[in-house]
Amino acid sequence: MSELRRDPIVGRWVIIAERRAERPVAIMDEEERDVGPSACPLCPGKERNTPPEVFAIRPDCSEPNTPGWLIRVVPNKYPALTIEGDLNRRGLGMFDLMNGVGAHEVIIETPEHNARLPDLPLQQIKLVLVAYRERIIDLRNDKRFIYILVFRNYRAAAGASLLHPHSQLIAIAITPEIVKRKLESARAHFMEKQRCLFCDLLSQELRLGERVVLETEHFVVLSPFAARFPYELHIYPKAHCHDFVLMNEEQLEDFARTLKRILCCVRDTLNDPPYNYVLHTSPNPVPRLGRPDYWQTLPYDYHWHLEFIPRLTRVAGFEWGTGFYINPVPPELAAEVLRGELSSKGA
């Protein structure tokens, strides 16, 4: 079983997951291996090659683990974390660790092996988002988990090991470092000003306009003021909301449309780059071990968003050594370029 270990100097948690070296793209492999639909474990007809599905959208009411699905969610065959067992939080001298208990799932976004997410029909992208939502809601019932992270790696250079369109989800027993820092900032801001930090930021960005890429009825897409990476983009709901799962149908459809437009725009402008996106929603709203969890319940502690990072530059020693980044493309320029591309295509 894998372990979660905490660094005693910087307090950072790491998953030590020995089994991961067995997965299709092993250490040091550079290239995505497109095995083709005939050998792809995510394609229809190969349902027995994955662990049994935990969620699926089957308009034809077909049986689980058979073809007929539009969306299918299965546990990762090479999981970084395992679902069974006890966390067994413990110390070892100066070290802190716990068992690598958690969920690690694959969200298969379409039955079409060679489809690409931005080309999928709007309704299918909406179903992908529905799958995110339903899995988050379901996994929150497991009281061992504190945070659920949905992310997508596109192309091998961004960490994808299979070509078939898919996202991933991890449910863990800690609040991730970066989420914790965002929560702390938002909590401090709210305690001082009784306003949401993210709402204040969006209000300023919409007024200034120079980093805004797209504004829809419910969402704003911007390249952040201190963007770490060229063309880094954040998508925020304009109205305050801490939790992704609280979107209504209209918002969900607007979000799907926004995501599709942004993915198409980036693909066309930046030569189909590898990318990652990560959903930042609020931690699970459940007290843990019978004690009130510091992070839960207050809706003003967070404002959910999606971070999109194209992989255009390599992260070098300077970044690893310092935790801060050199970005050769000012976010104002990135926003201008993408706005131009969006307007040339019309709404």
Place this chain on the structure above:
Amino acid sequence: MSELRRDPIVGRWVIIAERRAERPVAIMDEEERDVGPSACPLCPGKERNTPPEVFAIRPDCSEPNTPGWLIRVVPNKYPALTIEGDLNRRGLGMFDLMNGVGAHEVIIETPEHNARLPDLPLQQIKLVLVAYRERIIDLRNDKRFIYILVFRNYRAAAGASLLHPHSQLIAIAITPEIVKRKLESARAHFMEKQRCLFCDLLSQELRLGERVVLETEHFVVLSPFAARFPYELHIYPKAHCHDFVLMNEEQLEDFARTLKRILCCVRDTLNDPPYNYVLHTSPNPVPRLGRPDYWQTLPYDYHWHLEFIPRLTRVAGFEWGTGFYINPVPPELAAEVLRGELSSKGA
């Protein structure tokens, strides 16, 4: 001029350096371009193709900016930061920023274009370390700078844009995020226990032994308990010392020998991987703007070390989104493999 910008949510500083897009390996370039010695700006005879040197080791007493050097340090031709000007720390609504003032230098480690650092004679590697030390000492005279970071990128996949062996150095007006967290931990530990946090850690690691790769008279090399990356290694002086520049000649030679052995061992064991290393020394020991700087002076605030990261796996969405890492190779296994390789070669 570039800018240092602070993210208002997570407090992370970023360098927005538009000029960097002009450097030889522009955005999206994947491959190292070996231009060959005839066109290499770092080779002897091309001294006029770089900005004038700021340091050199010339046993033949040759003139500056001519051939005859063993080590040569020049400002980066495509700097992320510029040396002239005022910091002009300022606010902009919710944002904090300052001018991108700082030093960005290239340490040319040998006149030999095709040499590789681990193959250099021990005395030449020692001169590289002397250059690090002398540049740190010199740049500390500039009271605008708070931290000096020495790092090395090897091969394009680790961010190197030139083949000729070189390290880099950046002097900046902030304490980098990760250094700050280490300082805070060490300060808190010392306040509570009157002992160095790093010394306690080393003592435990040497007692347990399972993550120790190499122990010399003055240094210990280990793969940390919560290693983020496969075969991540840290080199620490065994005796407490907060500042890299305080090494005596004997320690410097032992460090050069240790570095050479580790670089050779990793090259031979892991198929000459791309890597980064970063020197973590204490912040500049100078009060800034006339006020006592929180981070300066107390020698127990830090314990210098070098972090070595082979680039064997790709960092994917999960890591960016959470700030924590999945490492498929337990550090105990990495240490065992490298110990085996070292002992097969003898001392």
